[in-house]
Amino acid sequence: MPNASTRPKRVRRNRRAPREDPARNELVSRSLESAQQCLFNQDYGTAFVHYLLTLNLAPVLKDFARESFRFTLFKWAEELDSLGRVQDLFDCYEQALELFPVDEVIVNSMGEHLFRMGFRDEAAGHFHKALKLKPDFPEAKENFYRVANWLVERWHFLMLNDHQRNRKYQQAIQKAVRSGCTTVLDIGTGTGILGMCAKQAGATEVYACELSKTMYELACEVISANGMKEDIKVVHMKSVEMEVPRDLPQRVSLVVTETVDAGLFGEGIIESLIHAWHNLLLPPQSSQDPSRSAAETGRVIPAGATVFGMAVECQEIRRHHRLCVSEAGDLSLLAAGGLHSPVSCSPDADDSSEPYTTERLSRLPGGYSALTQPFQALDIDFNNVQELEGLCTREVTRFRLPVTQTGVLDALAVWFQLHLDEENSLSTGPQEDTCWEQAVYPIQTRSNFTVKPGDELRVEVSCEDAYLRIRTIAVVRDGRAFSLEDSDSGSGPAGGPRAESVAEAEAQLCSALSSLQTDSFGDQACVLECSEIALLNNTHYHQSFNRALDKLLASISDGGPARDPLYVLDVSEGFSVLPLMAARRGGVRAYSSVEKEQHQAVLRLLAQGNGVQQDALEFWLNHVEDDSTVLQRPDAEKLWSAIILDCVETCGLIRQKLLEKATLARCLLEDGGRIFPQRIVVYGLLVESDTLLSESAVQGREPTLGFNIAPFINQFTVPVHVFLDLSTLQCKRLSQPVELLTLDLMNSNETSTHRQVEVQVTSAGRLTAIPFWYQVHLDEAISVSTFTQDSHWKQAAVVLQHPLQVTAGETVLLGVHLHKSSISITACREGEGEGPAAMDSTSSAHSLA
Template identity: 25%
Template sequence: METEEQAREYVNQARQLSSSGSYSKAFDLYIKAFEKDPRVKERCEPEFRVVLTQLNEVLVGAGKMEDIFFNFSKAIGAFPRNCHLLNDIGKYLYKFNFYTEAWDYFQKALAIDPSFVNAEKNINSIKNLLLERWHFRMLNDKIRNDAYYDAIKESTNRYKDSVLDIGTGTGILAMFASEFCTTAVTAIEASETMAWMAECVTQGNNMPDIVIVSKMSTTMNYRDIGGKRSLVVTEMFDAGLFGEHVLQTLSHAWEFFTIPTTRFIPNKAEFFVVAARSDHLNRKYQLGAAAKQLLDIPNMHVHMLADDETYDCEDIDLIKDVKYISEPKSLLQVNFNDYLDIQEKLNHTEPYEVQFTAKEDNEINIVIGWFNLYLTKNVTLTTDPRAENKATAWQQAVFFDNIPISVKENQVIDAQFLLNGGKLTMLPYCNTPVVKISPETLRFLNDDEYMKVIAGCIGMTCIYLGQMADMSDITIVDLSPFPLFGMLMLKRGAQSLICYAKTGSDKEFFKKVFKTNKVDWAKVTVLEGEDWDHEIFGDEKYHAIFCNVCDLCGDIDLRLREVALELKNNHLMQGGLFMPANVKLMGQIVNSPWLNINNRVYDGNFKNYKLAEYVNKYEVTQNYCIDFTTLEYTEVTKPTCLGPLYSEVKTEVVHFPITASGEANAILCWYDIELTEDIEAVSTKRPRSFIDGTLFLISPPVSLVSGRVACVVRLNDDDGSFKVAFRNEVP
């Protein structure tokens, strides 16, 4: 009894200390209590983890990493099989860049509780970080693989050449070279993870003589690789050809790794551009006419804030509304076998110019770029989206940051591009001022259907709230990417609005739009950035609260979800309006070959070499940012409701009636949003939705039979994280 009372006293003291911010002393007292009487551990575990989290936040601010993990070791001593603590350790290891160690802890947490969604998401994040997803499509590109194989075979002298592969990745090009060169093959890879994988791949394919060096090639010289090389191969290209710093890399290679007769693969490269129109793409980057009309800013040019990105990357052949307004033009060529040409490109400060001649009366709102790699005189690769035999390893570059221009047939348009810093940038056609806003705000406003629903509910909202109070007393919270609901309510005479701006640029844009709409900015409070939580609302209550908890990629923003629930439960006046009134998670089982090549490696795509067992360890269970309008898939079931977004059930099994026999490899997920109970739900699975889709992979794929039922399980963490998985098929 004395032991139990002493432990209880320690816990009471710990609670008092934690309430006053003395987290370190509180933590020590909890540990003492657990040691004194282990029976108190179970009931105190949640509050103990809260104190540990608060203590760690203080230690992070003080830069005391060792203390954090020392405390975790004590915590794990008390709770050795606590999956939440193991997951938290992984998060801090991730934060401090110990990625493989973090993976181990996330895996331990998931092994203890396979339904722990957060741990699985964290493992996916680690895998995406260590092995970027484009590696899968690149390795599965048989056209690219065969072309490099043929080029290396054609270019090597078995007994004379020594080969250097720069940016080897998984080591596939180095293995091609080793097949035709018995002298020496060295592969350089800056990423430690990729270098380790290249070691595994080359060893596993019985090519132990390939030397893998894990360093930046530009920090080395020939002594670091055992001598100069007579053949250099590389594939350091992005959609815009030069974005991976290939010019700087090969300039350095020329100076430090070569002999006078060294050859390079590719031999040459050429970049092409074409004027085009795609309203589908343009809406990702620029505010559309409907949104401008709604906001009464018809002459304002509003573009996406893109940081330092000068172009985006897209699979142009999948975009159905792309129309080429001109013929393609060659922008520039570079000869990688000519050192002076590489230097000229690196030092070229004047714009490269092309002239587009319009083939018809239309509008140019994007410029698309692609390249040819002339690997040898006889072997060429192209990323031309119109070509049937194009390489699929690379997407196409989309230059999006120019004001659209109307053109007449045969009209000539001058376009200029800079290669400063070794990356292509398109110069503006004119000097017209452009307002920049976050992708979240732009995509939200360009969702015409959702904007119409919001605008259409204002009248009924005013009638409803008018029964509670005079309109001049109505207070609003609108945490959407743009506070359209709040602005329209202020125009109707509401007293005040609290809204959220992701960036300072967004806040300035809000201010301009409100001023144009003659809304008193003094009535508006803007929460800028993400360094705030529900406590900022104090004890205030509001008549109407509008929240968006879905991010652009299709997942849940857990921070905004927590804020939304807090507002709904504690800051909504009795009888007040919380919007959306209901959000449902929807799902559909499908089969999509595109998902196979982007998520798994198949050995048949690279001659007789085996890579799958090494690369597929990095296969993830979920994909985000899925554009359902361009994803090609076959329906295996009809859309089925997976339950409300704000579900309090940890595990739910949902039956999907199978409507078509065939293989299934994914469960698509999206949301049906019901703003108010009397308004029809808006699905995010439609063109122009501001929320992309997400999907959960079924790996390996399963064969399903029409007329039967697929059992799908939905798992939910306490914080709102969810996952969906195929369980089995039943009659």
């Protein structure tokens, strides 16, 4: 008899298949058909709406429609972007990500839009997410490297690798805390290191603020990893927006900060300290009430600074800030007016000008020479709020500097001594091994002023707008002052007679300033980027282009029936005189891609001064609506005789989408026409360089001051170092230069996308980096190099995350890869295969700029 207590088993019934909904299916079918038809008609907005309806109703179609949906989204986003409909653009991306939340291509594309619109932190999050979804996604990798350079600037690595700087800050903080300053605010905390030093020294309360969202999140990670999450409160805001008791429970007794740049005040330290003294800090120690303890008074680390400066001669600075040549190729530049860089302390400088640039003087190609002894330009006490408040209204200080050496006056170089307290200080001088560069104030004149012992420089120092401004306003010789500034006033600022021109100055004083140029540049003035001025000063570059153009146009004219005119298109980035060089030849119509009206005006002046007919030069971008139409024909019946492509960025990387542009350009050439350049050969060599390592990542296995920081900030390590001066790089060369890759812009079949290069090691050492540069071939016989003394280009280098120990005579295998104009390089010993020592060089990392 069966067990009566046994319950019958429940049998799971198969669920009934969902009923077919003919009406729903019909709607999906019609919407999909409408989406495809609208896409065919280039009605991307309507196509996008139909795709959204289709895929929301029928998710099963996602895989089928993914590529078409992506294409539609990207095209519609481009239209919305061009119309300025930013909110609609991001709404579309949000809708797309609801459908495809793990689509790395859509995530990356949204990051690109965010970056271009200035939302760098948000863009970084999308690029990082895209890489997590697909770690080998090259576009996301390149974009993340680019954003990493913006979000975590390279000087963070240099600072953390600067052991002397770290130790002295730690000592000053320890001393202050032990003396009774136990409540601390770290302004601009970065990685949180100074705040952690304060807590480690015994501070009872530590607060920190950071404006950058990325650095704020990084600081939170670092502080938590070091067990201080409950001890240090970090807020994501500017210190000048902080209030008591909203952001701080009470005023603190110590502010620590390192918000100083090469020009001392450029990161806003004056504004932040004035606000801190009025709102966040306890009152300073007072002589009227010496009985107050350290815990009842406020103080700042650093306590103050002393600024020094000297006049220097430096050809590298000169060629980046003023025109040094009178012609480019066979084109006279005399009609251009005064061309100068945007770095100027002149009272007439516009808002876009910067008072100084920064350089590491010890690494400038060609070096520099001091023309005067260093002088003390300024002294500032950060613990004196009245002095801080009076800085901007302080009277201009004037100095007279005796010239100690003969040379061309090119710039004033400035550095400072940062006084952390009475015992600890840091110097940013050019002879110091420091993480700081020096501030450079170039002399903006139209001529080279040679000074000699016995001369005197008159210099003015001011702090207008809390920026340090230093100007050399006059050269004094034999009691006569000659102004270095272009001024319409009747007398020079130095009180002496104003020289109306250099020629007049020499006429008045036969022996004075003997090296001054006597050419007249007219009354026009135009601001060019430093790299554009260096390009104009690159004589070999323009001579080479001139010869190559001559050869090409002559060969086309002699090769058959007369074709008048010949069409030349220059799509160089920025200011370029190459179209004018072509237009000077008879029977040529040249098209320039220069966009700025001021630059177009200068080119028209140059055209007039060089006898170029008015209709021989046109500005092509005035006639096109978007960048995608730049490479087009001048009219339906004509093809280009020459198309000039800008192939290499100034920083040393191949330009984004170069090969795609070359492919399009080849289709638009007439028989016998050429792309300039014709091909590019990439060269590189093996080096050992601790300098490149320290500028690329936090080095060493030991924690920084005992804190675990490196694993977190090194997430933002980028594998390529740009704006490199290989001629002055501190390194040991481990091989001879070798050819890495050839990009043939006239024949895509001759361009290989992958090469394995054997490199013979000539010296034993640690292989830490592979610097690379380019030989740019205009034709078979004429070429220019990006690695020469007069080059306006810099070089770049792949930095290996894990250096390789190599010995003389052995072979290193370099894997060189090309993907969409992006070059990557891997390194391993012969026979080992590509291992963890390899890192990528993302030559298109600047594509987002």
